[in-house]
Amino acid sequence: MKLQDKVAIVTGGARGIGRAIVDRYAAEGARVCVADVNLGEAEETAARAGKGAFAAAFDAASQESIDALVAEVIETAGAIDILVNNAGVFAMAPLEEVTREQWQKVFSVNVEGVVFTMQAVAREMIRQGRGGKIINLASQAGRRGEALVLTYCASKAAVISITQSAGLRLIKYGINVNGIAPGVVDTPMWDFVDREFARYENRAIGETRAMVGRLVPFGRMGKPEDYGGIAVFLASGDSDYVVAQTYGVDGGNWLA
Numbered sequence: 001m002k003l004q005d006k007v008a009i010v011t012g013g014a015r016g017i018g019r020a021i022v023d024r025y026a027a028e029g030a031r032v033c034v035a036d037v038n039l040g041e042a043e044e045t046a047a048r049a050g051k052g053a054f055a056a057a058f059d060a061a062s063q064e065s066i067d068a069l070v071a072e073v074i075e076t077a078g079a080i081d082i083l084v085n086n087a088g089v090f091a092m093a094p095l096e097e098v099t100r101e102q103w104q105k106v107f108s109v110n111v112e113g114v115v116f117t118m119q120a121v122a123r124e125m126i127r128q129g130r131g132g133k134i135i136n137l138a139s140q141a142g143r144r145g146e147a148l149v150l151t152y153c154a155s156k157a158a159v160i161s162i163t164q165s166a167g168l169r170l171i172k173y174g175i176n177v178n179g180i181a182p183g184v185v186d187t188p189m190w191d192f193v194d195r196e197f198a199r200y201e202n203r204a205i206g207e208t209r210a211m212v213g214r215l216v217p218f219g220r221m222g223k224p225e226d227y228g229g230i231a232v233f234l235a236s237g238d239s240d241y242v243v244a245q246t247y248g249v250d251g252g253n254w255l256a
Contacts, residue, residue, distance in 0.1 A: 003030035003082070006029070007077040007081050008033070009073055011060060012088060014038050014041035015038075017137065017224045022046075024228030024229070031053065034053060034056070054077075056073070061109050061113060066117050085118060092148055092193065093148065093150070122173075130174070131176075133178075133236075133239070135235065139159075140250050142160045143157075164246075176242060180231065182222060182250060185226075186209075216252065
């Protein structure tokens with residue numbers, strides 16, 4: 001098993017891509033902390049994963065919560081070897097309708113949450129002195145603009161840039177920082193995305209979801225389980241020479 005006896009944190013791990021990564025990490029021998037704003041769902045995911053997995057309440061927009069998470073994992077599991085920054089929120093509005101409140105909410109989770117969770121975990125990894133792996137979830141939306149998705153696209157572009165800078169800084173400590181850029185993935189978040197496209201583009205509910213799936217060269221939307229393999233690779237020794245990269249895993253939807 002590629003992650004035997006490693007301790008991993010997966011933020012936003014209760015559902016969707018996060019839950020799929022939790023499942024794969026547990027199957028590969030890791031002890032996983034399922035960190036999520038919804039503690040009840042996190043506990044269900046941890047119980048399903050088994051292998052010593054445990055849940056923790058986590059709000060990526062709160063420095064107090066970030067610090068508490070790191071302290072709880074150290075107290076419970078004794079170390080941190082892997083961090084997956086998966087927690088994120090989505091917002092949709094064209095430029096003329098973007099509000100400061102929407103912008104600040106998205107950036108507080110998707111950007112500040114990534115930076116300061118990574119900072120807190122990296123400090124602990126440096127103290128431990130045995131390196132580590134940090135994986136940030138970006139998006140194909142961070143590779144390009146979208147007319148109705150300005151705020152979210154900007155936040156995920158920032159994640160790609162942050163991954164580069166942090167990766168170049170932390171590799172001297174043996175900490176590999178890399179990213180994953182999913183394409184369109186069939187998760188509960190897409191229920192909201194589909195409704196928003198229906199509202200802004202006068203589409204029927206479900207029309208956008210079906211259309212984007214057909215347009216993916218692979219022939220369908222992604223599934224959460226499509227991200228377990230790349231997440232294991234980036235958390236394992238197989239990726240020791242991979243530094244500051246963001247991998248597009250999108251069925252060929254966007255060529256970077």
